[in-house]
Amino acid sequence: MPNMLVELYEGKQKAGTFEVNVEAQPTTVVVDPSQNEIFLKWDSTLDDSKRIRGCIVCGGDLYKEQMFPQVTGIVIVLAFAGAVAGILGLVTTWVMLIAMSVVLILDILILFVVKTRLSCYACNAQFSQTTIAQYHKQWDPDKAAQLKRLSEEPDSKVH
Ligand SMILES: [Zn+2]
16 A cells, blocks of 8 residues: 655645655654654544544544546636537537547546545645545535634634
């Protein structure tokens, strides 16, 4: 099994990456490129099948995300352009049919390269190259709002 790839984020900015062997459960890892050492949380973040259930960086809840490759955007633009050209009668039916089949084939190919990753609600860390358990859900705005309130509560008491 390859090492799980973890990407750390500060807001939208990528803050670092590290690879970790889930089987070995090392206590600390060194983050690239900062070379900072961070402690990992393995308590209750792995399920019985050694798949991650919670965030090993902060212990937070995870959600599932589909990673679409860059090409998807191009295919959508191509399909749209094709449809518009067809409607306007700029291209003959034959060209149109060929173009649409190419787009369709590209689309099908993309379906095979779409990967799923897990992200953390709390610290935005992203986990890929790992087995993703079926019970993980897509991003839930209600849950995100609820967790955000929880994380902001201690702060509001301080001020
Ligand atoms: Zn986290």
